[in-house]
Amino acid sequence: MKNILAELRKKHGFSQDRLALELGVSRQTIISIEKGKYNPSLPLAMQMAKKFNTTVEEIFILEED
Amino acid sequence: MKNILAELRKKHGFSQDRLALELGVSRQTIISIEKGKYNPSLPLAMQMAKKFNTTVEEIFILEED
DNA sequence: GTGTAATGTAAAGCGAACTTTACGTCAAGG
């Protein structure tokens, strides 16, 4: 899974810290997801899509196994 | 989080067993998600959307806290 | 040069997602 979260976040003028706050998660969580260390949970992914007025599929790219 | 997975699955003529097989997860996982016991991981949710030619947002409904 | 904002790493701990195994129910068909 790749994602364009960092790009989207910057485009909307958020710091990692502020985004974390608004999504109700820790800054570590944002960093780890942006860096591809792990995938967000489904509800978190959906909150992100909602916040940036887009869809889960546009932020996260499903790759083949 | 609510979801219409069971409905979609039946509409496409899959048993829980067969869907699990095609998604590469256990039948327990399908049952638990349909019953709302827990949320799927993001990649699993996206595979489901892909399989049913729809989007994550149409299968899973984000609720407020 | 000292502060402070933004980004990053690391590690320990907790609960959630998922697996495997095993057993129970109920309906339909032979």
Next chain:
DNA sequence: CCTTGACGTAAAGTTCGCTTTACATTACAC
């Protein structure tokens, strides 16, 4: 009847998502 398919529950174990804390780096302001 008895089997077989589809659905369900339960419990124990592993891995992953997320938290908290603490510390390092870079860059820009004053």
